[in-house]
Amino acid sequence: DVKVTQSSRYLVKRTGEKVFLECVQDMDHENMFWYRQDPGLGLRLIYFSYDVKMKEKGDIPEGYSVSREKKERFSLILESASTNQTSMYLCASSPDREKAFFGQGTRLTVV
């Protein structure tokens, strides 16, 4: 089975900190995605990548950046964490258009 692993289940950070969320997939997928999920708003795409060192902005990229130095790893960076970035963050990978595999999520709280 495909495994998408996010480095932390729960994270608490202070306002202004630089935060790194890591995601690793073990199935050699080309495509990787970062979403955030908030009550009443559903999943919203932050950034995605279709190849090493390639990245594209999603619908809500402001305040975030990403890094993909290796095919299996896709990192989400909060440059200066703010309280409105408190959310559930979900990483996904996919080999094609026909399904996506999600990690277990990271619940980030910014205080």
Place this chain on the structure above:
Amino acid sequence: SQKIEQNSEALNIQEGKTATLTCNYTNYSPAYLQWYRQDPGRGPVFLLLIRENEKEKRKERLKVTFDTTLKQSLFHITASQPADSATYLCALDLTDRGSTLGRLYFGRGTQLTVWP
């Protein structure tokens, strides 16, 4: 702008009945539509995909229909069980048809509760 609506936030049904969840969309013609299940505190899990040229897809107790004229997908769980209780998400793939990268737009989900 694209709008995806799932019929209700919550659906409660009795064990053994058929659960029917609705996903409606406006403005676009998706090449694919997918359904996911999400349990509390977990990531979504892929269930089924249906293509724009397909009317119906089945997998065990699950059935998905896709009506591109009505811009609607129905997701059915037959002989529902308490273990089917979860949030179900529909997702539209609006990427260009020639692309290998699928960019998904998700509905907000319907929380299904199956009671004994």
